[in-house]
Every structure is written in structure tokens, then in C-alpha cells.
Amino acid sequence: MTKLAYSVLNPESTDLPTLIFGPPLGTHASVWASVAARLADDFRVVLTELPGHGTDVGRDFSTEEPITVASMARGVVQIADELGAETFGYAGCSISGGVAQELALNHSDRVRAAAPVATAAKFGEPQDWHDRIAGVRADGIAPAVPDTLDLWFAAGFLSEDLAAGHIAAHQLLTTPEAAYIACCEALADYDLSERTADIAVPTLWMSAAQDVVNTPESMEQLAETAQNGTHVTIPDAAHVFMVEHPELAADHLGEFFRNHL
16 A cells, blocks of 8 residues: 545535545646635545655655555545545546546445546556656656646647646656656556456546547547446647646536536
């Protein structure tokens, strides 16, 4: 089990269904903040950090077992335990979308519905991640930032919304290398490509029209393969669309989780 840092947006709302969010690699829990604020009247909203990211500063990975996507899913269950939530919903982007799939597969007694967002059942080949890790160890994260931001956001967004672009770049640049590498190692070992058809809990697979990594076509295929999957595409957006169009993301997530929690 990998312990995850988290915050509760509306801790007084213990009578509401619990909805937990997970961010993409190299970002903080706050990427979901604008979405979460729109949902706080209907759910007790929990924002989690990836290991060593965001508020989880100073984490010593040398003292831990290797982090896996499955161990992060168990960390989400531990959060639910700490909050006294017997069941909950979960929405996660990219690597956290892998966590969503792990929860749906292996913790279906706890997660009543899940939203895998801009994600995959397998992220490329392990060697791709080993090469990325080698690059970070040699040169740090900074050289990868421009290309990463181009993948995260639709064309023109960064020039139109300077605040969001600055915040995203700052989060990526300030992610500790050890934390980034630990999550890359988890992605290298992650492969649920033969298990999508076993996902039985309701799932909302969310893609973005300009996401060239986790395309709408690939997300549609995952939704069709899962037993109770549906798919929606956010227009004029790319990988981190919850920053670009929080209102659209909140509308779709709110409707989905209100129907299943």
C-alpha cells in the first residue's frame, strides 16, 4: 500500500457521498480544484496527491517499497477508510486513470463508480519509461517541460490563459526528480490491457478532442470493452482538460456520479 497525501474540500459534509480525485504525472491535486468546487454541493470531495508531488514534499523513496499503480489504488482505499467512507467514487487523470481502473477491477466492493480520464490500459512500452527516467536522471525535468505542456493543452490555450499555463509549468518544474521517477517506474510496470473486459462497475471514460496521447478513439475502445462503460469527449481541449474546461468536466462527472453514488 502506498500512502497518499490528501485534502478534503468540504470536510463538514460527512452526509454526502465521497468522491475522490487523482491528478496526472507532474501535477498537484489542485489541477482538479475548479472541478471540485463545482461538485462540492453534491459530494464530499477529496483531492489526492501523487507520491512525492504537491503537498507531499520531502518524501524519502529510499525507505519505501517500489510504488505501483496497484499500491496507489490501495492507498486510495486507505483514505476512504480514514474518512469512514464504506463506498466512494473515484476520478483520475492519466496515471491516476490507471488507479481508477485498478480500483474498478480489484476494489469493486468499495468503489461504486469510476471515471478513468485521459488514460490507457497500458502506457506505451516499459523501455519508453526507462528512457524517460534516464533522461531525467541525466538532465532533470526542465528539458521536457515545453513538449509536455504542448501535450497537456490544446493549441492556443497557453497564450489565452497565462495563469493556468504558468501554474502547470511551475508544478512540473518543481516536481522532485525522485517523485517523478518513482511514478515513471510505476507506469513502466503497469499493464491492464488484458483486463479491461473484467471491469464491471460503472465507468465514465473521458477523453479530449486534441489529446494525441490518449485519443478519443482509444478511450472509446476502452469504454466499449468494459462491461458498463460510457465515453465522452471534451471539445477544444487536450490531455489536462480539467484545467482547460472545468465546467464541462464538472458537468459530465457530476451527472455520472450523481447517478451511481
